[in-house]
Amino acid sequence: MKELDLILKNIKNKEVLPIYFFHGDEPYFIDVAVKALEHNFLEEDEKAFNQTVTYGKDTSYQEILSLARQFPMMGDKQVIIVKEAQDLKLSEAESKALEMYVDNPVPSTVLVFAHKHKKLDSRKKVTKSLDKINALFLSETIRETHLPKWIADECIKLNIKTAPNISHLLAEYLGNDLSRIANELGKLKMILKDGEILDGTHIENHIGISKEYNVFELQKALGTKNVNAAYKIAHYMGKNPKNNPFVMMLSSLYNYFSNVIMYQTMIGQSPQTIASQMGVNPYFLKDYAESARLYPLKHSTRVISILREFDMKGKGLGAVNMSEAELIKELVYKIINVDQVKMKV
Structure with missing residues (x-):
């Protein structure tokens, strides 16, 4: 409002x-x-x-x-x-x-x-x-792309200094439940000492989001084709499905690779214009630039198709008796090896 x-x-x-x-x-x-x-x-x-x-x-x-x-x-x-x-x-x-x-x-x-x-x-x-x-x-719902900025603004109002990526991490895991976000920030405000910076350790200890094994880190590992990190995170997330909902993970990766595609179509325009259209902080453009290099347009669009395929599998279509842990591992394998994946026509 x-x-x-x-x-x-x-x-x-x-x-x-x-x-x-x-x-x-x-x-x-x-x-x-x-x-x-x-x-x-x-x-x-x-x-x-x-x-x-x-x-x-x-x-x-x-x-x-x-x-x-x-x-x-x-x-x-x-x-x-x-x-x-x-x-x-x-x-x-x-x-x-x-x-x-x-x-x-x-x-x-x-x-x-x-x-x-x-x-x-x-x-x-x-x-x-x-x-x-x-x-x-x-009173309108905040769009997902604007949620990290809202969280960052709330941190400023509360005089909470944050490490990079914290607002995005909270947005990914808490979703657009603003009441819950506000409550968690209020608790963190009371916990933090004067001048202390809110980082991943605080988030892990007090909210329960792992600073190393979360969808944001998986997104980063896949975006940079860090194979070992991607499989390690996938294994952890598969063992903790309650804290790492498969649907939320798919949504996050879908948004990320959609932005990679948008970045590729806007190359040559100013960073401010690109960031504004993508709805992200210009600070993160370097990550999208690296992903755009590793996933050419043909491959990044194929990743979107893979994510849609796994959305259906997550709903029980075409994935008989597969656990979420198995789905996550297969998804990570297909994205990492997207250049070798044959898509169904």
């Missing part, structure tokens, strides 16, 4: 809007904003009288709006927070009632809706009314 930092700053400064309607597919940003309004706006002694928290499945828009039209007791503001607002039924009558309130909100009320996991229908009049008064805030 692009406006999140401004929202948090305004809450801290007690400069709030009469209505906040948070909606969208990413619950994390909604949770952060609502938590700030719930815990950091009213003083503790005011909350007992002037703060109401309810849930969509337990109430209705009519009931919420009736509360919103009341005046605070022994204070200037009251806060009404509706969590899980996606469970509210928005009938035609309730939609009109909400529109009327949006057109004339009570200044002493801060009305907050946390509408998670989906967007409001942009065609509805009430959505347009909320948008018109700047009360509508969209």
